[in-house]
Amino acid sequence: MNIHTSSRPKITVVGSANVDLTFRTPRLPIPGETFAGHSLHQGMGGKGANQAVVAARLGAEVAFVARVGNDGFATQAIDAYQADGINTTFIRHSDDQPTGTAAILVDDEAENCIIVVAGANAELTADDVRSAKAIITESDVVICQLETPVEAALEAFKLARAANVLTMLTPAPAELVTDELLSLCDVCVPNKTEIAAITGCGVETEADCVTAAEKLRQRGVRQVALTMGEEGVLVLDETGMSLIPATQVKAVDTTGAGDAFTGALAVSLAEGMSLASAASRAGIVAAISVTRVGTQTSFPSLEEINRWNQAEQTG
Incomplete structure (x- = not known):
């Protein structure tokens, strides 16, 4: 793989760009119910954009291949990406679809539910990806998810594999995962719900999770990092299995945690x-x-991560 250890890591993300509207509520509503929320926050989201931002903040040189609308949300999103130092050259505008939008409800227990309108994300094409071929083939890692058409992810992985670039997949939504995509995937980063949907395995016990991860490897995935929330992360590769304990914190809002993990990984x-x-x-x-x-x-x-590590070592 094209691993650069003496310079900034080069990451290309192919995927979704959304504007997130986050509603804080005492609890999640039931159908037909109306009640007052605590607050409304507008921010940037989409699995692709999230992963790009995390990677950039950790010091990587990041390019983002995506689609947005021709609207105010698009301008805000691109401005935000550029503020994080992300290369936005390969973000294209769609004239007939709005920028993707997500409505996120988060309750006082940090549980959430999310409604996503794909908008321009649904128009990302293999041609869009091919336009970024030069930067994809120069990358260390190419990350894809499935909030954009699977054809875009397949093209990105084909270009990356041909250039010996590490490919990483967040398999969400899980129902869009194909055998062809898995065969081109070096590192798959599912959660328990996603791996159960893809493999048909139960995930009640650690042994179940190992079996499910092994099934992904049998379908062509080289390495699996199964995120399990407070239970930690189960990693499986050619050297065997390890269970990485979760870092214990008081959760306030779990939205985007999986993307934070993937970008950092x-x-x-x-x-x-x-x-x-x-x-x-x-x-x-x-x-x-x-x-x-x-x-x-x-x-x-990156500075915050370094301070965290220093505090852990001295604490």
């Missing part, structure tokens, strides 16, 4: 870490993110 792997070490570091990034409200606003910088 990509940077750590690009820096030459083993899968287990990379998962441990990524778990810290995700843990810090859940102690704050919002999605991209909750993602820590």
